[in-house]
Amino acid sequence: MRIKRSRPWDLPDHAVTDPDVFWNRRRLMQAAGATAVAGTAGAWPVTASAKKIGAPADAPAAGKYPAPRNEAYTLDRPISGEELVSTYNNYYEFGSSKTIWKKAQDLPIRPWTVTIDGAVENEQQIDAADLLARMDLEERRYRHRCVEAWAIAVPWTGFPLRKLVEMAKPLSGAKYVRLETFHDPGVAAGQDSPWYPWPYVEALTIEEATNELALIGTGAYGHPLPKQNGSPLRLVVPWKYGFKSIKGIVRVSFVEAMPKTFWSKVNGREYGFWANVNPEVDHPRWSQATEEFLQSTDDVGFLASPEKVPTKLFNGYAEQVAHLYGEDLKRKYGDRLYR
Numbered sequence: 001m002r003i004k005r006s007r008p009w010d011l012p013d014h015a016v017t018d019p020d021v022f023w024n025r026r027r028l029m030q031a032a033g034a035t036a037v038a039g040t041a042g043a044w045p046v047t048a049s050a051k052k053i054g055a056p057a058d059a060p061a062a063g064k065y066p067a068p069r070n071e072a073y074t075l076d077r078p079i080s081g082e083e084l085v086s087t088y089n090n091y092y093e094f095g096s097s098k099t100i101w102k103k104a105q106d107l108p109i110r111p112w113t114v115t116i117d118g119a120v121e122n123e124q125q126i127d128a129a130d131l132l133a134r135m136d137l138e139e140r141r142y143r144h145r146c147v148e149a150w151a152i153a154v155p156w157t158g159f160p161l162r163k164l165v166e167m168a169k170p171l172s173g174a175k176y177v178r179l180e181t182f183h184d185p186g187v188a189a190g191q192d193s194p195w196y197p198w199p200y201v202e203a204l205t206i207e208e209a210t211n212e213l214a215l216i217g218t219g220a221y222g223h224p225l226p227k228q229n230g231s232p233l234r235l236v237v238p239w240k241y242g243f244k245s246i247k248g249i250v251r252v253s254f255v256e257a258m259p260k261t262f263w264s265k266v267n268g269r270e271y272g273f274w275a276n277v278n279p280e281v282d283h284p285r286w287s288q289a290t291e292e293f294l295q296s297t298d299d300v301g302f303l304a305s306p307e308k309v310p311t312k313l314f315n316g317y318a319e320q321v322a323h324l325y326g327e328d329l330k331r332k333y334g335d336r337l338y339r
C-alpha cells in the first residue's frame with residue numbers, strides 16, 4: 001500500500017517479486033524456451049504453482065477440519081482458486097510484495113500464546129490449541145475486498161469473534177477490541193523495516209466485534225489456515241477493507257479509547273480506523289467504484305486483465321452491518337467511515 005500506483009500490485013515483474021524467486025523463474029523460463037512461455041509468463045507465481053502451499057504441519061486442532069458449512073453465508077460469485085489465495089498475499093511482516101508465501105513458512109505456530117487483557121472479567125493467556133478446542137468451528141464463504149481494489153472469495157473456517165468476547169466477559173468500560181500481531185523480526189524480516197510501526201495492530205468497536213459477521217479465521221478450503229494467510233488465528237471482517245483483517249493474532253485487548261491502528265499510523269488520511277467498503281468514497285489516490293475480481297493465478301500477472309466489476313456498499317454485507325453506522329456516527333465521521 002505504500003506503492004504509489006493506481007493499481008498498486010501492477011508493477012513490473014522484478015519490482016514485486018523476491019529476487020530469488022524472480023531469478024529462479026528467469027532460469028525456468030529460459031530452460032523452457034522464452035517464446036513458448038511468453039503467453040503465460042504474466043502469471044507470475046509460476047514457482048508457487050509448482051507446489052500448492054496448504055495446511056502447516058504444526059497447525060493446532062487439525063482434526064477439526066473440514067468443519068460443517070454454515071449455509072447462511074453464501075456467495076454471489078465463484079470461490080477464488082486455493083492456489084491464488086495461498087500465493088498472492090499481503091503480510092507486511094514478511095515483506096511488502098505479494099509473494100511472501102514461502103517466507104511465511106518460517107513462522108513457528110506451536111505453541112502460540114494469545115493474551116486476552118484489558119477491561120474484562122477474565123484476563124487470561126491461552127494457547128491457540130486450547131482456544132480452538134473450546135470452539136465449534138464452521139465454514140463460511142465470504143467476499144474479501146482489499147483497499148487496493150482487488151477482490152477474492154474465500155471459504156474460511158473459524159468461529160465468531162463474539163464467542164471470544166463472551167469468553168473474556170468485557171466490563172462496561174470496554175468500548176473497543178484491539179488486536180495485535182506477533183512481533184519477531186528474527187523470523188519475519190519485514191519487521192526489521194523501520195518504516196513501519198510494528199507490531200501490526202487493528203481494532204473494532206465492541207458492536208462491530210460482536211456482529212454476526214466478524215469471524216476469527218483458523219482455516220480455509222477445508223483445512224487449517226496456511227501461515228501466509230495468518231495462521232493460527234486471524235480476523236475476517238468482510239464488510240471492511242482487507243487491512244482490517246489482521247493476521248497472526250497474539251493479543252486481544254478490551255480498551256476504552258479508540259486504538260491507533262498500524263495503517264492509520266503509516267498514513268491516516270488513506271487508511272483510517274473504520275475502512276468500511278464503499279464504492280462512492282474513493283481512496284485519495286484511486287477510485288473504489290470498481291474492483292478486479294481475482295479467481296486464479298492467471299488473473300495476477302502483468303499480462304492479465306481480470307474482470308472489473310462494481311464495488312458493493314459494505315462489500316455486499318449492508319443488510320448485516322449498515323445498522324452499526326447510524327446517524328450519530330455518520331455526522332461525526334462523514335466519509336471517514338469509508339476510508
Ligand SMILES: Nc1nc2c(c(=O)[nH]1)N[C@H]1C(S)=C(S)[C@@H](COP(=O)(O)O)O[C@H]1N2
Pocket residue numbers: 085088089090091092093145146147181200228229230242243244245246247248
Ligand atoms: N498482520 C498482518 N495482517 C494483515 C496484513 C498484514 O500485512 N499484516 N495485510 C492485510 C491486508 S492489506 C489484506 S488484503 C489481507 C490479505 O489476506 P490474505 O493474504 O489471506 O488474502 O490481510 C490483512 N491482514
Ligand SMILES: [Mo]
Pocket residue numbers: 090145146147148241242243
Ligand atoms: Mo489489503
